[in-house]
Amino acid sequence: MSDDKKLTTRADNFSDWYNELVLRSELADYSPVRGCMVIRPWGYGIWERMQRALDDMFKATGHVNAYFPLFIPESFLSKEAEHVEGFAPECAVVTMGGGKQLEERLVVRPTSETIIYSMFAKWVQSYRDLPLLYNQWANVVRWEMRTRLFLRTMEFLWQEGHTAHATHDEAEEETRRMLGVYRTFMEEYMAMPVITGQKTDAEKFAGALRTYCTEAMMQDNKALQAGTSHNLGQNFAKAFDLTFQNEAGQQDHAWNTSWGVSTRMIGGLVMTHSDDAGLRLPPRLAPTQMVIVPIWKTDEERAATIEAAKRIAEDLGSFKRPDHERIRVHVDERVGIKPGAKYYHWELRGVPLRMEIGPRDLASSSGMLVRRDTREKRSIAFDVLRTELPVILDTIQADMLAAARERLEANSHRGDITYDRFKEIMDGPGGFVYAGWNGDPAVEQRVKEETKATIRCIPDAEFRSPNAPTTCMVTGEPAKYEVIWARSY
Amino acid sequence: MSDDKKLTTRADNFSDWYNELVLRSELADYSPVRGCMVIRPWGYGIWERMQRALDDMFKATGHVNAYFPLFIPESFLSKEAEHVEGFAPECAVVTMGGGKQLEERLVVRPTSETIIYSMFAKWVQSYRDLPLLYNQWANVVRWEMRTRLFLRTMEFLWQEGHTAHATHDEAEEETRRMLGVYRTFMEEYMAMPVITGQKTDAEKFAGALRTYCTEAMMQDNKALQAGTSHNLGQNFAKAFDLTFQNEAGQQDHAWNTSWGVSTRMIGGLVMTHSDDAGLRLPPRLAPTQMVIVPIWKTDEERAATIEAAKRIAEDLGSFKRPDHERIRVHVDERVGIKPGAKYYHWELRGVPLRMEIGPRDLASSSGMLVRRDTREKRSIAFDVLRTELPVILDTIQADMLAAARERLEANSHRGDITYDRFKEIMDGPGGFVYAGWNGDPAVEQRVKEETKATIRCIPDAEFRSPNAPTTCMVTGEPAKYEVIWARSY
Ligand SMILES: [Zn+2]
Ligand SMILES: [Zn+2]
Numbered sequence: 001m002s003d004d005k006k007l008t009t010r011a012d013n014f015s016d017w018y019n020e021l022v023l024r025s026e027l028a029d030y031s032p033v034r035g036c037m038v039i040r041p042w043g044y045g046i047w048e049r050m051q052r053a054l055d056d057m058f059k060a061t062g063h064v065n066a067y068f069p070l071f072i073p074e075s076f077l078s079k080e081a082e083h084v085e086g087f088a089p090e091c092a093v094v095t096m097g098g099g100k101q102l103e104e105r106l107v108v109r110p111t112s113e114t115i116i117y118s119m120f121a122k123w124v125q126s127y128r129d130l131p132l133l134y135n136q137w138a139n140v141v142r143w144e145m146r147t148r149l150f151l152r153t154m155e156f157l158w159q160e161g162h163t164a165h166a167t168h169d170e171a172e173e174e175t176r177r178m179l180g181v182y183r184t185f186m187e188e189y190m191a192m193p194v195i196t197g198q199k200t201d202a203e204k205f206a207g208a209l210r211t212y213c214t215e216a217m218m219q220d221n222k223a224l225q226a227g228t229s230h231n232l233g234q235n236f237a238k239a240f241d242l243t244f245q246n247e248a249g250q251q252d253h254a255w256n257t258s259w260g261v262s263t264r265m266i267g268g269l270v271m272t273h274s275d276d277a278g279l280r281l282p283p284r285l286a287p288t289q290m291v292i293v294p295i296w297k298t299d300e301e302r303a304a305t306i307e308a309a310k311r312i313a314e315d316l317g318s319f320k321r322p323d324h325e326r327i328r329v330h331v332d333e334r335v336g337i338k339p340g341a342k343y344y345h346w347e348l349r350g351v352p353l354r355m356e357i358g359p360r361d362l363a364s365s366s367g368m369l370v371r372r373d374t375r376e377k378r379s380i381a382f383d384v385l386r387t388e389l390p391v392i393l394d395t396i397q398a399d400m401l402a403a404a405r406e407r408l409e410a411n412s413h414r415g416d417i418t419y420d421r422f423k424e425i426m427d428g429p430g431g432f433v434y435a436g437w438n439g440d441p442a443v444e445q446r447v448k449e450e451t452k453a454t455i456r457c458i459p460d461a462e463f464r465s466p467n468a469p470t471t472c473m474v475t476g477e478p479a480k481y482e483v484i485w486a487r488s489y
Numbered sequence: 490m491s492d493d494k495k496l497t498t499r500a501d502n503f504s505d506w507y508n509e510l511v512l513r514s515e516l517a518d519y520s521p522v523r524g525c526m527v528i529r530p531w532g533y534g535i536w537e538r539m540q541r542a543l544d545d546m547f548k549a550t551g552h553v554n555a556y557f558p559l560f561i562p563e564s565f566l567s568k569e570a571e572h573v574e575g576f577a578p579e580c581a582v583v584t585m586g587g588g589k590q591l592e593e594r595l596v597v598r599p600t601s602e603t604i605i606y607s608m609f610a611k612w613v614q615s616y617r618d619l620p621l622l623y624n625q626w627a628n629v630v631r632w633e634m635r636t637r638l639f640l641r642t643m644e645f646l647w648q649e650g651h652t653a654h655a656t657h658d659e660a661e662e663e664t665r666r667m668l669g670v671y672r673t674f675m676e677e678y679m680a681m682p683v684i685t686g687q688k689t690d691a692e693k694f695a696g697a698l699r700t701y702c703t704e705a706m707m708q709d710n711k712a713l714q715a716g717t718s719h720n721l722g723q724n725f726a727k728a729f730d731l732t733f734q735n736e737a738g739q740q741d742h743a744w745n746t747s748w749g750v751s752t753r754m755i756g757g758l759v760m761t762h763s764d765d766a767g768l769r770l771p772p773r774l775a776p777t778q779m780v781i782v783p784i785w786k787t788d789e790e791r792a793a794t795i796e797a798a799k800r801i802a803e804d805l806g807s808f809k810r811p812d813h814e815r816i817r818v819h820v821d822e823r824v825g826i827k828p829g830a831k832y833y834h835w836e837l838r839g840v841p842l843r844m845e846i847g848p849r850d851l852a853s854s855s856g857m858l859v860r861r862d863t864r865e866k867r868s869i870a871f872d873v874l875r876t877e878l879p880v881i882l883d884t885i886q887a888d889m890l891a892a893a894r895e896r897l898e899a900n901s902h903r904g905d906i907t908y909d910r911f912k913e914i915m916d917g918p919g920g921f922v923y924a925g926w927n928g929d930p931a932v933e934q935r936v937k938e939e940t941k942a943t944i945r946c947i948p949d950a951e952f953r954s955p956n957a958p959t960t961c962m963v964t965g966e967p968a969k970y971e972v973i974w975a976r977s978y
Contacts, residue, residue: 029612031558038557044555072522092586093585119527122518123518
């Protein structure tokens with residue numbers, strides 16, 4: 001498909017828009033293996049930047065990286081009852097190895113609690129060995145029937161944190177800390193505002209005591225669960241004999257946490273910011289932050305504008321801001337492609353800034369700078385690029401977060417909402433509905449069946465409504481919690 | 490096993506020494522899955538530094554990262570005849586997914602030529618789309634019967650570069666360029682000297698036109714193949730219809746290269762530098778470059794020495810040298826463990842520098858600095874640490890390479906060596922034997938059967954002997970090549 005065909009618009013068909021955009025911006029492609037995708041360099045460049053930022057944050061909070069096997073003996077999965085129930089149906093299973101049938105079948109990890117805590121059990125003897133604060137960057141496989149690029153794929157890339165602690169409270173603190181790290185990352189890097197809160201029992205991780213999550217709102221007003229952090233209690237420690245001698249000299253089971261985010265975030269990034277012309281990437285995650293398009297008619301002009309563009313790219317690339325990284329600049333010097341087609345190309349790919357340099361600009365030592373997010377245009381002198389570009393990039397980053405935050409609030413419904421009105425919202429514009437819930441799983445199940453909406457979370461205090469509803473939206477009984485309802489990915 | 494038990498010595502049993510060292514220095518551990526290992530944080534920290542350095546070098550030579558599926562349809566593997574012959578016997582095969590038998594079985598990638606070139610075929614139309622210069626960081630699985638920690642494991646981590654070019658010569662240039670990158674990395678980061686050269690047909694990659702390799706010598710005088718770079722010719726392009734329209738307007742098959750290094754390098758690092766007291770890590774790859782051990786008797790002394798140590802660590806950690814990275818310092822403030830036990834602990838783990846700070850040192854604002862490689866001791870004033878430590882670390886790095894180079898040369902046998910003498914060397918001290926070969930695969934096979942030695946490579950010009958042998962060591966016929974024989978891992 002060539003670059004000049006228009007995308008389906010979001011209003012026309014959000015789902016088609018998303019798929020076309022991911023493919024045409026070359027973030028990813030379908031692969032010959034059903035349900036598995038190829039992450040192309042432009043998509044992987046975003047993932048690399050996500051990894052780097054998160055990894056630095058994990059290390060700053062005391063975590064170390066390690067690597068555990070891809071394969072898990074089938075018997076391990078069964079040791080924690082809820083866990084096996086949750087994951088066994090979606091496992092890929094290796095039954096043959098080296099040309100022979102295996103005695104014990106191996107599951108391709110859908111998540112690594114079982115194998116990791118079996119190793120922790122080997123390494124931990126005393127409270128002095130705790131806490132263990134581990135993280136792993138890895139691929140995992142879950143056999144999904146309906147897949148969507150980035151959002152739900154059979155194989156995906158993620159990080160999974162796994163920790164062991166001496167007490168419940170320490171584990172709880174860690175679980176909440178990492179949820180906070182995710183929130184910070186999503187807001188400050190992805191420019192994607194999220195609600196943090198706790199999952200209901202029906203929605204929690206298979207084997208966890210409590211699951212916390214970050215929920216973001218996409219442009220079609222559906223929710224995307226972007227990250228989860230689990231307090232696993234002593235469930236896995238009991239299943240895998242992860243015990244330690246406590247300070248009092250007694251044997252005790254350790255307390256575990258696990259937490260993860262994945263390449264799914266790239267889908268969230270796309271659906272949070274992009275428009276009908278293509279991606280809009282926040283500067284901190286954009287593989288290229290500014291593209292320079294030299295404009296020429298004659299060979300002489302071509303040589304001069306390309307030379308100027310390259311000099312600028314080199315100067316900016318070698319300039320290290322004290323608090324940030326180098327500015328990532330690309331010069332589009334392709335021959336035989338019109339400037340307009342180049343603009344289109346880079347708009348589709350979401351590069352935050354474009355600078356056009358023609359012969360007349362060159363004469364005044366300036367370029368025409370265009371913001372991808374607002375399409376705002378201004379002339380900028382070459383000699384202020386070093387000082388002004390960092391400010392402009394920071395402004396774009398902040399503006400994108402503010403715009404997304406505004407959209408989130410505009411599509412959040414608070415106040416006394418009847419169940420009938422709720423159904424209208426879900427069948428109409430969608431969005432997040434803050435409502436009272438009596439805490440009964442049967443009510444949760446009924447709403448899900450009738451409206452396809454689920455409780456996204458019991459929001460943390462700072463996200464609760466100033467006047468929280470006092471009665472259950474469905475039964476009229478006293479509300480036990482204020483919860484957020486939405487349809488979701 | 491506690492830290493104070495002595496390691497088996499290299500002289501006693503090199504293989505036991507290696508296994509014990511890898512386990513006790515906590516580089517890795519055995520896992521519950523046969524043949525798969527766990528890479529522990531200390532080992533993974535080395536791998537992360539290897540990744541970072543290589544990744545920077547790949548990007549500096551124009552490559553981009555991407556990610557392709559873990560699973561490969563079984564039929565793909567069969568499309569290149571030599572390739573399937575080489576890899577099919579060592580594949581892990583997924584036959585079940587989502588609780589059902591699969592229609593087409595999926596192979597867990599042993600390497601990704603087939604899946605990657607099938608995607609390249611989709612993306613490349615014209616010579617303008619070439620070259621494609623891709624790299625992927627990934628896990629791969631090869632069903633090995635006899636495994637060794639890092640050296641040969643069922644699953645391992647690696648990078649695999651995959652490129653497509655318009656001409657044979659461009660592909661050949663790329664193949665050689667990446668071999669050069671590997672050599673530079675191994676010498677400058679691992680402080681591990683290598684011989685570069687070409688594999689014989691018997692030893693080349695399944696499906697390649699030519700395979701180039703880097704060969705290092707371990708302390709038991711056996712060879713370790715540390716990296717390979719393949720010119721794949723048009724073999725895979727023909728199998729996967731990777732065609733393009735060339736400048737003359739005709740359809741042509743692309744030329745591919747692939748190249749890879751893996752966590753096996755960590756095994757090479759251990760066997761190149763370590764001694765009977767433990768690891769010796771080159772400073773550029775050491776997760777911690779200096780450990781500070783505060784020494785105290787009274788609580789007051791404890792507070793004072795720890796405080797000084799932390800101040801130094803912080804100062805060095807925040808000090809960015811213009812050409813290098815931050816100095817990585819750890820303060821061992823553990824209570825209840827004697828200084829001697831701490832020295833032992835960090836020697837075992839190979840930290841290049843140790844600084845002891847006792848109350849008397851503190852009084853003179855200096856510490857006792859001990860090099861892990863030479864065990865050399867000297868007093869160093871706190872106020873010259875910033876300027877002197879970088880120099881000392883660079884010196885250690887250079888000294889380690891020089892020492893390894895000397896050992897390599899000392900155990901290389903050149904000149905006219907009879908086949909009888911050759912057998913004596915192989916059954917005795919081992920090492921690299923430079924000898925003439927008539928080019929006949931039957932001779933190569935015979936020597937392998939009789940001596941367990943293989944041709945490691947036909948060395949590149951700069952590694953050839955000044956007076957290269959003119960006759961074949963085995964047959965006495967005229968030599969076609971000078972080759973290097975050795976037993977290997
Ligand atoms: Zn137990
Ligand atoms: Zn063909």
